[in-house]
Amino acid sequence: MTPRDVVVVGGGPAGTASAILLRQQGHDVVLLDEARFPRDKVCGEGVSPEAWRLLSALGASEAVRGLDPWPLRGMELTSPSGISFAGRYRGAAEAGFAVRRQLLDAALLEVARRAGVEIREAVRVTDLELRDGRVSGVSCEGGNGVETVSARLVVGADGRRSVVARRLGLLREHRSLRKFAVRGYWEGVEGLQQQGEMHVGGGGYCGVAPLAATRANVAFVLDRERMTEAAGDIENFYRRSLAAWPALAERLENATLLEAPRAIGPLALEARRVSAPGALLVGDSAGFYDPFTGEGVTLALRSAELALPVAHAALRSGRLDDLSAYDRARHAATRDKFRLNRLLQRTVAWPALADAVAGRLRRRADLADRLVGIAGDFVPARTAFDLRFAWDLLRA
Numbered sequence: 204m205t206p207r208d209v210v211v212v213g214g215g216p217a218g219t220a221s222a223i224l225l226r227q228q229g230h231d232v233v234l235l236d237e238a239r240f241p242r243d244k245v246c247g248e249g250v251s252p253e254a255w256r257l258l259s260a261l262g263a264s265e266a267v268r269g270l271d272p273w274p275l276r277g278m279e280l281t282s283p284s285g286i287s288f289a290g291r292y293r294g295a296a297e298a299g300f301a302v303r304r305q306l307l308d309a310a311l312l313e314v315a316r317r318a319g320v321e322i323r324e325a326v327r328v329t330d331l332e333l334r335d336g337r338v339s340g341v342s343c344e345g346g347n348g349v350e351t352v353s354a355r356l357v358v359g360a361d362g363r364r365s366v367v368a369r370r371l372g373l374l375r376e377h378r379s380l381r382k383f384a385v386r387g388y389w390e391g392v393e394g395l396q397q398q399g400e401m402h403v404g405g406g407g408y409c410g411v412a413p414l415a416a417t418r419a420n421v422a423f424v425l426d427r428e429r430m431t432e433a434a435g436d437i438e439n440f441y442r443r444s445l446a447a448w449p450a451l452a453e454r455l456e457n458a459t460l461l462e463a464p465r466a467i468g469p470l471a472l473e474a475r476r477v478s479a480p481g482a483l484l485v486g487d488s489a490g491f492y493d494p495f496t497g498e499g500v501t502l503a504l505r506s507a508e509l510a511l512p513v514a515h516a517a518l519r520s521g522r523l524d525d526l527s528a529y530d531r532a533r534h535a536a537t538r539d540k541f542r543l544n545r546l547l548q549r550t551v552a553w554p555a556l557a558d559a560v561a562g563r564l565r566r567r568a569d570l571a572d573r574l575v576g577i578a579g580d581f582v583p584a585r586t587a588f589d590l591r592f593a594w595d596l597l598r599a
């Protein structure tokens with residue numbers, strides 16, 4: 204059989220974005236996903252303002268607006284001893300938004316289908332095909348039984364448990380950051396505004412993303428050892444754990460948990476490289492650090508944007524053996540944000556420091572806006588490392 208130009212494994216934001224962008228360049232693209240859409244995805248569901256630029260390049264912004272997403276105009280953070288500060292997405296072209304991933308991902312998949320991508324749901328990729336040391340397709344199983352799909356380029360967009368990245372020996376669990384998350388949906392939540400919330404404390408943190416005036420996604424992240432306390436009863440564990448963030452727990456007292464909470468972990472995974480001969484990794488399959496700054500969806504879309512010129516040039520020239528230009532582009536685009544994420548992890552893990560930083564940011568709204576703008580992906584992350592920023596924070 205003639206090989207396809209591109210097979211994309213995974214139909215989350217990274218996969219649909221890659222498929223649409225490559226299709227827009229005239230390539231023949233097939234996308235395989237093991238799920239049937241709409242499918243659930245455990246996520247904080249707050250999407251940063253920068254996502255709109257990327258969605259519009261995909262021709263998907265109207266479809267997303269049609270989902271009636273809740274606008275997020277900034278973030279409020281509460282420290283372990285209850286000091287709160289809010290940062291605005293000042294200077295962003297548009298507000299960020301929160302929407303259920305079940306709806307968002309299904310809408311993006313539909314945009315890909317309309318763009319001419321062949322979508323095959325309920326097809327699970329089980330292995331990679333290799334020829335002369337280069338990835339030449341995938342083995343999969345689904346409606347047609349077990350089959351091989353040959354392709355000149357394989358894009359691994361199959362998330363944190365990526366088969367593509369693992370078969371290439373590129374993805375492994377993070378050595379020190381061992382966390383898990385539990386997410387629940389609530390109706391009747393008091394005090395929701397047009398902003399995301401992050402409550403630090405209890406050895407972790409809990410994020411709140413409003414999905415409507417009184418409905419919210421409430422998801423927390425804790426060290427993996429704590430998971431043993433669940434003893435198989437996730438709902439009870441989830442409800443009990445929320446007591447670690449008392450100001451939030453109070454606002455949930457009269458609210459209703461809408462469905463059984465879902466847990467996932469380990470969260471942090473690192474990829475040694477994000478390309479191999481004949482293959483590229485995008486989105487979480489290229490590594491995932493921690494959801495604290497909530498940039499996963501935007502980064503998934505952005506990684507597809509960064510992969511595009513490399514993939515397009517390689518497909519045109521037929522030289523698919525060396526795609527390392529994508530490694531370099533991704534590293535350059537993400538290194539400062541990842542550095543900041545590591546710094547924030549250390550701050551969050553040290554309650555006295557988290558309190559001190561929160562107190563200072565409460566007094567300096569401009570610095571809080573800058574930090575929240577960086578989290579929102581429209582302010583360059585390197586500005587957090589300016590000496591001036593550190594100096595202003597120390598003097599605040």
Ligand SMILES: Cc1cc2nc3c(=O)[nH]c(=O)nc-3n(C[C@H](O)[C@H](O)[C@H](O)COP(=O)(O)OP(=O)(O)OC[C@H]3O[C@@H](n4cnc5c(N)ncnc54)[C@H](O)[C@@H]3O)c2cc1C
Pocket residue numbers: 212213214215216217218235236237238244245246247248249250251326327328329360361362363364365366384385412422467470485486487488491494497498499500501503
């Ligand atoms: C607790 C938590 C909170 C988060 N909060 C936020 C937040 O608030 N904001 C934010 O932007 N990001 C957040 N993130 C990160 C965000 O969820 C991810 O970064 C994002 O989903 C990555 O998209 P993706 O397309 O790479 O992968 P996914 O969305 O995971 O999609 C992968 C797809 O691949 C398919 N697949 C997997 N294996 C196979 C296979 N073998 N064969 C075929 N198909 C396969 C799956 O069915 C799935 O559809 C959070 C993550 C966690 C864990």
